Amino acid sequence: WSSDVCSSDLLRCVDKRMMKKERLLLILCGLFCGAAVAQPRLPTPPNMIVILADDLGYGDLGCTGSRQIKTPSIDRLAKEGVFCSRAYVTAPMCSPSRMGLLTGRFPKRYGITTNPNIQMDYLPESHYGLPQTEKLIPEYLAPCGYRSAVFGKWHLGHTKGYTPPERGFTHWWGFLGGSRHYFPVKKEAEGLNPSMIVSNFTDKTDITYLTDDITDRAVEFLREAGKDKKPFFMFVSYNAPHWPNEAKPEDIAKFRNVQNGERRVYCAMVYAMDRGIGRILDALKADGLEKDTIVVFLSDNGGAPEASSCNAPFRGAKRQHFEGGVRVPFIIRYPADKRLIPGSVCRQPVSSVDLLPALLKANGRHIPRKLDGMDILELVGNKGASVPRTFFWCTDYTSAVLAGDMKYLLVPDRAPQFYNVADDPQEQRDLYFSRHQDADSLAKKLGTYLTTTPACRFPDSISWSAKLMREYDKTEPDRQPE
Helix, strand or coil: CCHHHHHHHHHHCCCCCCCHHHHHHHHHHHHHHHHHHHCCCCCCCCEEEEEEECCCCCCCCHHHCCCCCCCHHHHHHHHHCEEECCEECCCCCHHHHHHHHHHCCCHHHHCCCCCCCCCCCCCCHHHCCCCCCCCCHHHHHHHHCCEEEEEEECCCCCCCCCCHHHHCCCEEEEECCCCCCCCCCCCCCCCCCCCCCEECCCCCCCCCCHHHHHHHHHHHHHHHHHHHCCCEEEEEECCCCCCCCCCCHHHHHHHCCCCCHHHHHHHHHHHHHHHHHHHHHHHHHHCCCCCCEEEEEEECCCCCCCCCCCCCCCECCCCCCCHHHHECCEEEECCCCCCCCCCEEECCCEEHHHHHHHHHHHCCCCCCCCCCCCCHHHHHHCCCCCCCCEEEEEECCEEEEEECCEEEEECCCCCCEEEECCCCCCCCCCCCCCCHHHHHHHHHHHHHHHHCCCCCCCCCCHHHHHHHHHHHHCCCECCCCC
16 A cells, blocks of 8 residues: 555545544554555565585685685675675684574573583583574574575584484584594494484485585585475585695695695685585576575684684684684675675674574564574664674683673683774784773673573583683784785
8 A cells, every 4th residue: 555545545435433533543554554565675585595614714715815715706705795894703613603603692601612522421422512402593494484404514413312403404414523534534433423424315425525515415405495496594514624634636736836735735625615605606596596595604713723724814713712713704695685785895793693683584583582693684784883792702711702892801811801803903902901990891791691601511621721721822913824
């Protein structure tokens, strides 16, 4: 109905004995209807593809300044979408970061502060996974008619009750642990083996080169989705460029000018992942799904300190709460939403927890108050003032809070640190002693968070925690290798 119809023609059908107040209410209702129709409507429900790199250095993409690695597919995604320059994950390490993305909640809210690296003898093996009390994106979307798929690395539990099909995913192909070899091995370990390739929909579990195989499964899924037209959520969880350093000889040959051998292999691994992402984008377009699909690319955390990655221009690395550990390349493309201007840069702080609220809102669903995220589409599409955000991190015995532009960082063997990451993104000017009162305000905020959330569900080993303390001693802003 237009506002004219509601305010004139419709009123002629109303009993003449209607009171003036009732007439007014009806007119206002008609005007509201007209205004509602005038608003642009997004396709409901949209598809979403989340492409997650593993331990990718912030500076290891063409669009983030790499001088060595060409990433035309990811760069294309940035040109066709929005690059979020202040994007964060919920943890500077693999497992908790994935948990935060899929639950829309900071992992300390359910007692996760580290990777399931070492099994303690007083905890059962089934304890090492994403708590079953938490609801994941596919479980939220199932009532909306979505199919959900995950291909690649899981790392959220490998025992009964914790696997992808038991957590809402209809299609699953990959490995349940934190890493595995990229090429076939002579013999896989028998029994409960988290590195073995498993699936719930195909017997094709042999691998050629893991990055290519993950891409193959994603492309096959898109072909099916293009035929049945059901909405879908697809999580492409690459293991690249996580250790072990293994790449195809023909890809390594493209980087013969890179002198460092390990760096050369690392570059080839990123290159192979970019090639796979290009295939996924091409398949999306070929199957007529491009316009109505939200595509998100990000890394689970910064590059590891022992790897040949580059986190330039930031300080810190994987497992640390400096920007190099928790700030990641983040690109979002959604052609149907005109608020997202292709090739633009969003400087609004966003987080991986913002993906679930966007899908819920796009489907007309209520966003639970317990979620830590906001609608990413609204945040990225908002061209006005910045929306204040507060993010928390807790890793082993270290923790941090970011409120607006100010970050308070607590490492137990030294004084607290306080940075303005907008003015000082390389975190070189510690303001703790010069702005003590402001720092104390964030200290209270962080203390409340730490003491009102569950204790660590499974602790890390003493050796890993000690290693983290030593890594904090050696952090400097990273630079691009020549």
